[in-house]
Amino acid sequence: MVIRNATILTGTGQEIAGGSILFRDGRIVAVGASVDAPSDAIVVDGTGKFVTPGIIDPHSHIGVYAAPGTEAESDGNELPVNPNTAYVWAEHSIWPQDPQIPLAIEGGVTTMQVLPGSGNLIGGRSAVVKLVPVRSVQEMKFPGAPYGLKMACGENPKRVYGNRGGPATRMGNMAGYRSAFISAENYRRRWDEWLKNPTGDPPARNLRDETLAEVLRGHILPQIHCYRADEMMQMLDLAKEFGFKIRAFHHAVEAYKIADKLAAAGAGADVWADWWGFKEEAMDGILENAALLYQAGAKISMHSDDANGIQRLNQEAAKAMYAGRRIGIDIPRAQAIKWITANPAWSLGLDSILGTLEPGKMADVGLWRGGPVSVYTRGLQVYNDGWLAYDRNDPAKQPITDFDVGQVVR
16 A cells, blocks of 8 residues: 655654655555555555554543443443452453444544553553454454553542542552552562572462562553642652652643653653643643643653543644644644654553554554644544555445444445
C-alpha cells in the first residue's frame, strides 16, 4: 500500500509536504518526499489530505466499563474488597464487543491502554490492546506490551474506603502504598533468592505481591491517577524509596506547577486539554497545562478517560496547542501530533515499535480529510498493522458490533 502526495506528520516532529508512505506486511517500508513503490502496490491518492501515525490513548476504560453503562457491564474496579487489588488484571474484564470500540476506531485510534478504575490505592494491571474487531481479548492484546500498574491518589480511595476501615486520609493513602511495597519487596527477595538457587520447593505465589514485585524489577510500568502537584511529589518520593520509576501521572491537572520536577524525574504527564473542576482536587486546572509542561521539557500525552473523548483526541491536542500559542509558546502542529502518537507510545513502553511513521515500525496509519489539529477535519481511513480497519467511504469497512442493530444500513 502506498499513500501519495499527502502532507505527512510523522510523529517525530517532522512534517513532509507532498510526501508518500509505503507499507507492506504490516510494517512501514519508506516515508519521504519521494518513495519507490512496487508496480502492484495499491495506491491511495492523498492530494489535499493528511497522514499521521495511528492515535494512541494511554488511558481508557473501554471494554471494562462497556456500553450501555449498566451495572452488569461495570467491571473496572474490584470494590470494596481491599484498597490494594494489585492481583486483578484489566484484560479479564475487557468485553471485545463493546460498541464503543468501533467509534474509537473511527476517531483514528489504533491502540489504547485499558486501565482498572481509580477507586483503589492499587487497582491492578492494565492491558494494552489493538483496536480491531475480534472475538476475544487475547486477539486484541498488543504483542509483547509491558503491563501497567494502575494506582490512584487522593479523593477516590478516601471516598471508597473512608467508612470501611480506611484509608480515610491522604496520609492513610501513603501508608497503604508503603505497606504494599514493603510486602512486595520481601516477596521479590524470596523469589529472587530461590531463582538463583532453585533447591527445594519454591516460595508460595501471591498474585498481589507478584504484580508489585514486577514493578520493583522494572517490568511493569506504574501509571498513576493523580491531580494535585503535592501528591505527585509524594509519589515521586515513594518511587525513590522503593527504587522504581513512575512512567506517567494521569489527569495531572496541577502538573504545570511542578513541570520542571516531572521533566527531571522522567515521569510523563497524560492530561486533558480542558477538563477539570468536577471535584475539589481537580479545581486548579488551566488551559495552558500541556503547553507549560512541553516548555519545561516534560513528556506529555493527551488521554481520554472517556468513551466520547477517545473519538476526538486529535481535537484535544489542537486545543492544548492553541492554548500554548495564545501565551507565546510556539508549538508547531507537527509537535502537537506527538502528544497523541509518539509520546503515548513511550508512556506504554512501545516507542521502539509504535507511534511514529518510520521504516520498520508498525503500519498504524491515519488518513485525514484536513489538518488533524482542527475541529473541522474527519478521519477518512485508519490502518492497523497495515490492515484497513476503517474507511469512511466504504460501508463494508466501517466496523460494527452485534449491538448496532437498526443503526447501520447494509
